[in-house]
Amino acid sequence: MAEASKEELIQLIRRVGAFLTVKFSNLFSSFTFNNLNSRSIGAIAGFAITVVFTWRLLRTPRGPQRRVQKRQASSPSSSGAAAQTNAVAAASAVCNPSGDLRAQNVVDEFFQPVKPTLGQIVRQRLSEGRKVTCRLLGVILEETDPEELLIKATVRSSVLEVLLEITKFCDLYLMERVLDDESEKKVLLALEYAGVFTSGGLVKDKVLFCSTENGRSSFVRQLEPDWHIDTNYEIISQLARFIKYQLHVSPNSTTRTMASNVFSSPSLELFFGCN
Structure with a gap:
């Protein structure tokens, strides 16, 4: 259960990263360094923090998962089932509308305009x-x-x-x-x-x-x-x-x-x- 939750979190962060790439490509095209304001600088800083956090999480060693895969490979019958399971998981990771929706919601919340005082x-x-x-x-x-x-x-x-x-x-x-x-x-x-x-x-x-x-x-x-x-x-x-x-x-x-x-x-x- 813990491995599944971690994998789900990683997939969500990857989707958020993809949405952030689009958001910031539009953001950087809309201003130059001559008209930077405090909100623009804050957005850049937030983006940098998100990139660092994502990189550190994705580079975390995944030793236990490798050991589980090796044990599964020792059994011919289980290896076929494992391969089928991995294929389904990969397909769901690529074509998962609900995951994309969650990632979009995270990005939209991050870019929600600040209400003036x-x-x-x-x-x-x-x-x-x-x-x-x-x-x-x-x-x-x-x-x-x-x-x-x-x-x-x-x-x-x-x-x-x-x-x-x-x-x-x-x-x-x-x-x-x-x-x-x-x-x-x-x-x-x-x-x-x-x-x-x-x-x-x-x-x-x-x-x-x-x-x-x-x-x-x-x-x-x-x-x-x-x-x-x-x-x-x-x-x-x-x-x-x-x-x-x-x-x-x-x-x-x-x-x-x-x-x-x-x-x-x-x-x-x-x-x-x-x-």
């Missing part, structure tokens, strides 16, 4: 922008109107992971129009309770408050961010000439005509592919 997605979607301004109502907070802040302020739990990823590599400023000082305190306490300030990327001094919508627009103009995120279509339209990229967050944003540098999404997290 949320941080990588955020950087890619923001086009490596380093400064971001974002309004609070309707984007970070569940409340959508300044009057609601007179009662309470609640951070949307679904946006927290994306927000924290943005603060890791972006200079982020949050801003909102409020009606009184108590509303400011409620917002800051809600952000602090949600852990937004504990990541080190955002401090309370970067949470800005104003008394008018035009005040928020003035903040953005002064800060000159790479990205501005807002729910107010009028502000988005006014800033389109001055800001490199903008994101309009609104359930109905896709029904309006946007400038070429303005993107739309029902929520901030959905813009980055988070449900």
